[in-house]
Amino acid sequence: MRKIHVIGIGAGDPEQLTLQAVRALRSTDVFFVLDKGEVKADLVRLRHDMLDAHVPEGTYRVVEARDPERDRTAGGAAYSPAVGDWRSARAGIYERLIAEELGEDESGAFLVWGDPALYDSTLGILEEILDRGTVEFEYDVVPGVSSVSALVARHRTGLNRVARPVQITTGRRLSEGFPDGVDDVVVMLDAHQAFRQYADEDIDIYWGAYIGTPDEILVSGPIAEAAPRIERLRAEARERKGWIMDTYLLRRNPGDR
Numbered sequence: 079m080r081k082i083h084v085i086g087i088g089a090g091d092p093e094q095l096t097l098q099a100v101r102a103l104r105s106t107d108v109f110f111v112l113d114k115g116e117v118k119a120d121l122v123r124l125r126h127d128m129l130d131a132h133v134p135e136g137t138y139r140v141v142e143a144r145d146p147e148r149d150r151t152a153g154g155a156a157y158s159p160a161v162g163d164w165r166s167a168r169a170g171i172y173e174r175l176i177a178e179e180l181g182e183d184e185s186g187a188f189l190v191w192g193d194p195a196l197y198d199s200t201l202g203i204l205e206e207i208l209d210r211g212t213v214e215f216e217y218d219v220v221p222g223v224s225s226v227s228a229l230v231a232r233h234r235t236g237l238n239r240v241a242r243p244v245q246i247t248t249g250r251r252l253s254e255g256f257p258d259g260v261d262d263v264v265v266m267l268d269a270h271q272a273f274r275q276y277a278d279e280d281i282d283i284y285w286g287a288y289i290g291t292p293d294e295i296l297v298s299g300p301i302a303e304a305a306p307r308i309e310r311l312r313a314e315a316r317e318r319k320g321w322i323m324d325t326y327l328l329r330r331n332p333g334d335r
Contacts (some may be wrong), residue, residue: 079182079214079215079216080176080181080182080183080184080185080186080213080214080215080216081184081185081186081202081215081216081217081218082176082182082185082186082187082188082215082216082217082218082264083106083185083186083187083188083218084187084188084190084200084201084204084217084218084219084220085099085102085103085187085188085189085190085194085196085220085222086099086188086190086192086193086194086219086220086221086222086223086224087096087099087125087128087189087191087192087222088191088192088222088223088228088232088290089191089192089223089224089228089289089290089291090191090288090289090290090294091123091228091289091290091291092127092128092131092132094118094127094222094228094290095132095222095260096220096221096222096223097147098220098221099220099222100132100143101169102187102218102220103128103129103132103133103187104132104134104137105185106132106133106138106185106186106187107138107139107180107181107186108138108139108140108141108179108180108184108185108186108187109125109129109138109139109141109185109186109187109188109189110143110172110175110186110187110188111125111140111141111142111143112142112143112168112171112174113143113144113145113230114145118320118321120319121328122142124291125189126140126319128189137148141175142193143171143174143175145168145171146164146167146168147164149280157250165199165202165203165206166206168199168203169203169206169207169210172188172203172204172207173207173210173212174212175218176207176215177212177213180215183284185241187190188200190222191222191223191225191323192222192223192224192225192228193222193223193224194219194220194221194222195219195221195309196224196226196246197246197267201219201223204217208244214333223283223290225266225286225289225290225323225325226246226264226266226325226327228286228289228290229264229284229286229289229327230284230327231297232286232289232294232296233284233286233298233327235266235284235327236260237279237284237327238262239261239320239329241260242261242262243260243262244260244262244263245257245260245262245263245264246263246264246265246266247263247264247265247266248265248267248268249265249266249267249268249269249270249271249272250267250268250272252265252268252273253270253272253275253294254330256276256279256300256328256330260328261329261331261332262327262328262329262330263327263328263330264325264326264327264328265325265326265327266325266326268324268326271305271308271309271312273285273300273301273305273308273326273328274305274309276301276328277301277302277305278302279301280300280330280331281300281301281328281329281330281331282298282300282301282328282329282332283297283298283299283300283301283304283305283326283327283328283329284298284300284310284326284327284329285297285324285325285326286324286325286326287311287315287322287323287324288315288319288323289314289323289325290324293315293319295311295315297311301328311326
């Protein structure tokens with residue numbers, strides 16, 4: 079039976095790998111890596127750096143495939159179907175890689191940024207492949223340090239406050255309104271900087287981009303003061319690198335509801 083490890087590798091720092099993750103890396107014969115093109119080539123390079131740092135040379139091989147393009151123009155009712163189509167396309171690629179590149183008695187691995195259980199599609203894709211019934215394998219999941227955990231650690235703050243809930247959402251959802259009954263909100267996948275619409279409220283922001291990498295950028299403070307700086311730094315970084323991954327925590331004064 080083929081074996082697949084889904085390994086959370088943290089937000090980018092090779093030192094954030096857990097001992098469990100390192101053991102899984104060292105028990106892997108084949109690492110599957112999706113290439114997102116020249117613009118994001120450094121994401122592939124970071125994965126190779128982690129392997130170089132933790133796995134003996136010559137004990138594994140790496141198989142790369144091109145990541146399918148996703149329709150990022152789809153909005154409204156078309157958004158979920160577009161994501162579904164992209165995930166199915168990825169499932170087809172994963173299915174082929176496992177069937178053709180992994181021997182019956184070998185173990186393979188997918189290296190997942192952050193934690194595989196937080197805003198990542200790998201687990202759902204593997205289940206879709208198993209449902210198709212064309213290739214058999216078993217898999218396990220190794221948790222990782224998420225960008226959310228790394229963000230609050232770098233800002234030296236907690237994710238929640240005493241006796242208060244915290245919610246993780248997306249920029250699309252935040253643009254529809256601040257969640258009811260929640261004063262601490264973590265926002266991921268925000269391409270349009272939805273936090274700007276709350277500049278008149280008593281809310282602090284803890285923002286980070288490229289967390290855990292040499293390019294890391296951190297900004298914190300009241301939104302009204304921090305937003306212009308974040309917009310400038312974000313635009314400059316995106317122009318310089320061609321892509322950006324950022325996350326932020328919004329912390330509202332309960333009296334400002």
